[in-house]
Amino acid sequence: DGGITQSPKYLFRKEGQNVTLSCEQNLNHDAMYWYRQDPGQGLRLIYYSQIVNDFQKGDIAEGYSVSREKKESFPLTVTSAQKNPTAFYLCASSISDGSGGLVNTQYFGPGTRLTVL
Amino acid sequence: GQNIDQPTEMTATEGAIVQINCTYQTSGFNGLFWYQQHAGEAPTFLSYNVLDGLEEKGRFSSFLSRSKGYSYLLLKELQMKDSASYLCAVINNNAGNMLTFGGGTRLMVKP
Numbered sequence: 001d002g003g004i005t006q007s008p009k010y011l012f013r014k015e016g017q018n019v020t021l022s023c024e025q026n027l028n029h030d031a032m033y034w035y036r037q038d039p040g041q042g043l044r045l046i047y048y049s050q051i052v053n054d055f056q057k058g059d060i061a062e063g064y065s066v067s068r069e070k071k072e073s074f075p076l077t078v079t080s081a082q083k084n085p086t087a088f089y090l091c092a093s094s095i096s097d098g099s100g101g102l103v104n105t106q107y108f109g110p111g112t113r114l115t116v117l
Numbered sequence: 118g119q120n121i122d123q124p125t126e127m128t129a130t131e132g133a134i135v136q137i138n139c140t141y142q143t144s145g146f147n148g149l150f151w152y153q154q155h156a157g158e159a160p161t162f163l164s165y166n167v168l169d170g171l172e173e174k175g176r177f178s179s180f181l182s183r184s185k186g187y188s189y190l191l192l193k194e195l196q197m198k199d200s201a202s203y204l205c206a207v208i209n210n211n212a213g214n215m216l217t218f219g220g221g222t223r224l225m226v227k228p
Binding site: 035040041042043044045048050056058088090104105106107108109110111113 | 208213218221
């Protein structure tokens with residue numbers, strides 16, 4: 001079955017600790033994205049990657065880092081520099097970055113709920 | 118910058134019709150998406166509009182007017198399972214074709 005997976009579903013972290021959220025897709029999508037969702041707010045873009053070994057900052061990249069060593073994987077690290085990390089984190093992928101007239105429909109993973117204790 | 122507005126909450130009755138509006142202000146408009154998101158779950162794709170007009174897909178339809186910066190999602194024959202948040206998102210080709218999401222509309226369907 002093709003899809004996008006995130007793990008773990010729930011994650012607890014102590015203040016001052018770094019934590020890495022996993023995102024894997026077997027859809028052969030070139031582009032991958034990380035969003036943060038807070039209660040009552042829309043999704044906000046943290047980082048995105050349009051191709052392996054390349055990624056760009058989104059609107060709220062401070063306190064986060066990513067890597068894209070493989071097409072299938074786009075892990076997100078929430079560092080201790082992130083002041084308010086408790087949120088629902090969503091990973092998404094799309095077949096392309098939307099250039100060349102292709103529709104950039106993004107498909108989402110199930111999400112990871114991070115709580116800082 | 119971009120601004121996307123949709124109502125925070127709506128309530129409707131099972132079997133009825135509900136229209137969820139979305140207005141946007143953006144340069145470089147390149148399409149609009151509607152997603153459905155049940156509480157604690159991932160958003161799922163509902164529709165995509167890039168040209169003016171109505172796109173119908175079963176019980177759900179989506180409308181776009183680019184000149185007015187306006188879209189709506191129409192849900193017919195409402196079912197209890199339609200209780201969810203509905204997210205409007207706009208593509209901006211001046212921002213690398215990234216999606217900008219509105220805050221979402223939480224729809225509650227009552228018996």
